[in-house]
Amino acid sequence: MPHYKTQLKNEAATDALGRCLARQLVPGLVIYLHGDLGAGKTALTRALLHAAGYEGHVKSPTYTLAEPYEVQLSGQTVTIMHFDLYRMTSPEEFLEAGFRDVFNHSTICVVEWPENGDGVLPAPDLEVFLTVAGTGRHVELRALSEKGSACLNQLNFAPNL
C-alpha cells in the first residue's frame, strides 16, 4: 500500500495539500486525520472543502461531532461529512446519532480524532498523520485500501515547488 511523507513548512503548504486531496475525492472515501490539538486537521479539512467547491464558512464541528457539506464532484452532488470525535464520550453516542449510516458508498467522511471512535468507527481508506515540526508540520499519508491507494498514487503533491 502506498505511503508518503513530507514537510508542510507553513499553512500555505497545508492548503496546497488540501487542494491536492480534494482532486482525488471519490464517493465513499473515508479519511482519518490523526494529530494533536492544533496539528492542522481542521485547517487541512477546510482547505479540502474549499477546493472541492464549498464556499461557506467551515467551522470545527467540535460540539456537534459532525458537520455535512455538499459539493459537486464530476457533476454529482456529494456530501462530505466532517467529523471531530474529540468530545465523543461513548460508542453509543456515535451509534445513536446514526453515524454508522453515514459511512456508505456515496458519502465522503473526514474524521478528526478517530481514536475516540475505536470499535464503532468504520475503517479508513486513507490515514493522514500530522505532527508539529518546528514552525511547520510533518505529514504522513498511508493508504489502507484500493481506493486509498488510487488516491495517494495520483496525489501529485510537491509542497516546495
Ligand SMILES: Nc1ncnc2c1ncn2[C@@H]1O[C@H](COP(=O)(O)OP(=O)(O)OP(=O)(O)O)[C@@H](O)[C@H]1O
Ligand atoms: N503547515 C503548517 N505550518 C504551520 N502552521 C500551520 C500549518 N498548517 C496549519 N497551521 C496552523 O496550525 C493551526 C491548526 O489548527 P487546527 O484547528 O487546524 O488544528 P486541529 O488539528 O484541527 O486541532 P484540534 O484537535 O483542536 O481540532 C492553525 O492555527 C493553522 O493556522
Ligand SMILES: [Mg+2]
Ligand atoms: Mg480540529
